[in-house]
Amino acid sequence: MLTTLGQGSSTPQEKRLRSLFRELSSHDQATLLKFAEFLISAAPALRVDQTCPEPELLERPATESVVKAIKRLKASYAMLSPDALLSPTSDLMAAHMIKGRPAAEVIDELEQIFAAHYQQFKAAWPQPL
Secondary structure (H helix, E strand, C coil), X not given: CCCCCCCCCCCHHHHHHHHHHHHCCXXXXXXXXXXXXXXXXHCHHXXXXXXXXXXXXXXXXXXXXXXXXXXXXXXXXXXXXXXXXXXXXXXHHHHHHCCXXXXXXXXXXXXXXXXXXXXXXXXXXXXXX
16 A cells, blocks of 8 residues: 555665554554645645656666666666566566567666656656645
8 A cells, every 4th residue: 555655765764664554454554644644734845845856867888787777777766666666677577587588678668667657756746836
């Protein structure tokens, strides 16, 4: 339920919050979400004044392995949730390693996936009033 918590790499606090959240009953999870929404609404200026983080796109080397490309893209898009990218990234890695898809083709698709996830992240970012 907290799949978008921690849009960047997870901090220890975010991991702990997810762990605690999973241990709660569904009623208590709903209460915790309402409380979090209350905290955000009580201080809207904190979120609205922040600008959406931009990716720091690292240059793609002429020859790059799929693993190194994933590391480069994770560093370039540090604000994105690794959890949301795990499945598509794993699928492409398997297509490369098991099915023999060319690395360059897989890396092109990985770049598209990361860019698409960033666009979703940016679209969900609170807009200034």
